[in-house]
Amino acid sequence: MARNNSRFVEAHNKLLTICDKMEIGETLQSENLLAADLGVSRTVVRSVLARLDEIGLIAIDGREKVIRRRTTPQDRLERPATLLTIEELEGRFLDWVLRMDVPPGTALNVAQLAKDFAVAPHTLQEFLSSLSRFGIVVRRPRGGWVLHGFTREYALELSDFRTLLELNSVRHLVALPPEHRIWGQLDALEQAHLGLLNRIERDFHDFSLLDERFHEAINSVVTNRFVKEFQKVISLVFHYHFQWNKADERTRNADAIQEHLAYIDALRSRDPERAQAAALCHLATSKQTLLKALKANSHTD
Amino acid sequence: MARNNSRFVEAHNKLLTICDKMEIGETLQSENLLAADLGVSRTVVRSVLARLDEIGLIAIDGREKVIRRRTTPQDRLERPATLLTIEELEGRFLDWVLRMDVPPGTALNVAQLAKDFAVAPHTLQEFLSSLSRFGIVVRRPRGGWVLHGFTREYALELSDFRTLLELNSVRHLVALPPEHRIWGQLDALEQAHLGLLNRIERDFHDFSLLDERFHEAINSVVTNRFVKEFQKVISLVFHYHFQWNKADERTRNADAIQEHLAYIDALRSRDPERAQAAALCHLATSKQTLLKALKANSHTD
DNA sequence: GTTATGGTTTTTATTATAATAAACATAGCG
DNA sequence: CGCTATGTTTATTATAATAAAAACCATAAC
Structure with missing residues (x-):
């Protein structure tokens, strides 16, 4: 046993x-x-x-x-119900927090949550401990956990941090030689954006995924494990909120596509200043979108 | 029980x-x-x-x-031997890894380590899980942990990331109004540096701590939980390596003090370009020091 | 009506243990 | 005698069981 x-x-x-x-x-x-x-x-x-x-x-x-x-x-023996691993848990947990809109300050009940997520309490405990590095949850003095994100503060700080990382990636990217794989990737992404723009009326939902691919490509030019680790959290948070902010979703996504296209153009120019400006512009819009999404279902005033 | x-x-x-x-x-x-x-x-x-x-x-x-x-x-009852908490463990563990110079790729034995550190195995497990976010340790497929840092690669990436964060702090800092507390702090730090320079022959060991205080002050102007979280790890790693790289310690520290003083001057000028240049210069030296320290007792070639 | 206490439930932290892996020793065969 | 296969022991991790602590509710006393 x-x-x-x-x-x-x-x-x-x-x-x-x-x-x-x-x-x-x-x-x-x-x-x-x-x-x-x-x-x-x-x-x-x-x-x-x-x-x-x-x-x-x-x-x-x-x-x-x-x-x-x-x-x-x-x-033949019946295979026992296989519990989730800690990696699988990550997505499920963030999904739960963001989708169920759990208010900040909520005390997390390890035993109960573990049951809900079908994991061993111990696994959840470990997972929370690792999440605490990102300040999403904090450990209470005498045992127990409190959900600490996603407040407006958190979103702001996350956005700022994201901007910091992505501008760094942009500076690296524009300095890359023409034969680097990234330029081909950008061409492909441009085509995908143009394609989606044509059928935006119907498929505007697809943008969320394209957005993730786009930013992932840009940040892939920096080979730094710390950057990568954060990228995971950042893309998760932005991805989810993108999906749930239903207000003006179609026009919002169409606008974002235009920004992406301008962003790609600016990168192609190899002009660091121009590229950073385009990146800043798009990231600012993205930040506003995130804040609006938070406000929409806010516990955060 | x-x-x-x-x-x-x-x-x-x-x-x-x-x-x-x-x-x-x-x-x-x-x-x-x-x-x-x-x-x-x-x-x-x-x-x-x-x-x-x-x-x-x-x-x-x-x-x-x-x-x-x-x-x-x-x-009166005898108080039972109190085990370390997870926070206390952090310092002890990094100390052990860096001081004992545990080679990368070492399999970590949870039960044994827990005994050595006088913590519950479970506490150690959780702690390792949280460290895995920084890539210092990784989880093996079927249980167990492997120490993954501190290779030359890791040191390089950590240095780069540190530079990225600190340059960001510098940009924020120079834009702060004259009445901000940071300017007073910098004045005090300058005095401390000058004071140490006078007695450098004897007290050169004290620089490690001063270095930590200095960088902490600079980064304190950015109120971002992600930046802060990383700062903790960064300062630990740099701090320890500073202490153990005994080669040329006195002259190295004296030189670093000069760089810090120039750095402070550049910050006071409020000129973003000049300040960033001074920061870059010092951070590059710091990176070299770290790499040298690694090479000195290297498993990392 | 308010406060104090007895009992009950919930929840977390730790321990004991089963499942696995690895190391070691022994026996059988060529 | 050397090699391989099996038997035995030991070490280690993950989980279930459990004790300690906290929270809760109901009842009794003033």
């Missing part, structure tokens, strides 16, 4: 498949080889073999493992 | 002190008031009262809690 035994079950069922491919009376490979084939440790293989012996599928005699009968569907 | 009962013990001993101040035959306050006085919940007060009743110090009769005898030293 400690770890979940999904590894054991998986190996067990895989071994059944192997047995199916062999004849009755044949002998299985050595434990070491089986372990390598199944991608698990020998310990697991041994416990699987012990079980197969128990249900009479094979007969273990010293190092002889003889297949005794064909497998039946009943032999 | 779950939580440690330090809260109970603390409340217990405090209540003994309260009893000492009262006469035999007097009655104690209500549970609620005691709880407020001791700063704990009523549950703790109740278990403490139950124990005091048991050892015959007081007699509980309904809501009457009569003091029966004087307290003796034997009544």
Whole structure:
């Protein structure tokens, strides 16, 4: 009753498949080889073999493992409900906070949340601890967690920080040689923007994703793990709010496309000042959009 | 055998002190008031009262809690060894990594480390999880942790990121009005630098701390939680490496003081370009110092 | 009506333990 | 004698169980 035994079950069922491919009376490979084939440790293989012996599928005699009968569907074990990993949890949690519009200052109940998200309480705890680095949640003095974002303050600071990082990327980008992959990417992105502009009436929802791809491309020219780590949070927050601010979504997205196109042009000019100006202009609009989205469903006054 | 009962013990001993101040035959306050006085919940007060009743110090009769005898030293409970909190752990851990010069790629043994640091394994686990946001450690696919920093790459990226943040701070700083507290702080820092320069032959060790204070002051003008969070890690890493790179420590620190003084002058000029140039100059030196420190005891080639 | 207390529920932090992996030792075969 | 396969032991992580603490509610006393 400690770890979940999904590894054991998986190996067990895989071994059944192997047995199916062999004849009755044949002998299985050595434990070491089986372990390598199944991608698990020998310990697991041994416990699987012990079980197969128990249900009479094979007969273990010293190092002889003889297949005794064909497998039946009943032999297969049910895989236990697999819990989310900490990586999968990240998206779900931010989604929950932003979508459910959880007010800042809410005390988070680890046990309850863990149940809701179908993770071990411990996993959630760890995750919250890592989120606390971004100030989204804070640890209370004697245990427990409080949701601290997303206030207006937070949004402002996040936007400012984003601007800081992206202007840095822009400065790097314009200095790149013509043969760098980024220029081709920008061309492709330009085409995608023009394409979306043509069918904006219907597909304006697609902009959110395009926006993410666009900024990701620009920031990809900087190879810095700290920049990248933050980019993840930033793009998540902006992405979600983009989706939910339904007011004027069509015209807003159409305008943003125009800004992106101007931004791309400015980058192509290789003129650092012009490029930074275009970036600033678009990022300012983006900031306003985020603030409006917050105000729309605000606990934040 | 779950939580440690330090809260109970603390409340217990405090209540003994309260009893000492009262006469035999007097009655104690209500549970609620005691709880407020001791700063704990009523549950703790109740278990403490139950124990005091048991050892015959007081007699509980309904809501009457009569003091029966004087307290003796034997009544006091030994406080259990208090484990480190996650905040205290941070410094200790980075200290260990940098001081012991743990090579990148080392697998971290949670149970062992937890013992060494005198924390619950769980606390260490959480802490590692939060550190993983900075890429110092990474989680292995099937449990376990690997130390990933501090390679030359990491140091370079950290330096670059630091430069990015600090230049931003400088741009903010030079735009601040003369009555802002920062100008007074800079004056004080200048005096401290000049003072240290006079006794550099003897006290060159003190520079590390002064350096930290200096950069902290400059970055304090930006009120951004993301900037602040990173500053913590950055200053830790630089601070430690400063201390351990013993080569030419005296002259190196004397030179750095000169750079700081020029930096302060440039800030006072309120000229953004000049200030940024001075900042860049000093940060570049700092980067070189860090790289040299890494090379000196390098696993990183 | 107000305050104090007894009991109950919730929630968090820690410990014990099962599942896994790895290391080591031993036996069998060529 | 050397190599490989298996048996045994040990170490380590993830999770379930659980104790401590806090919060809550209902009842009793003044």
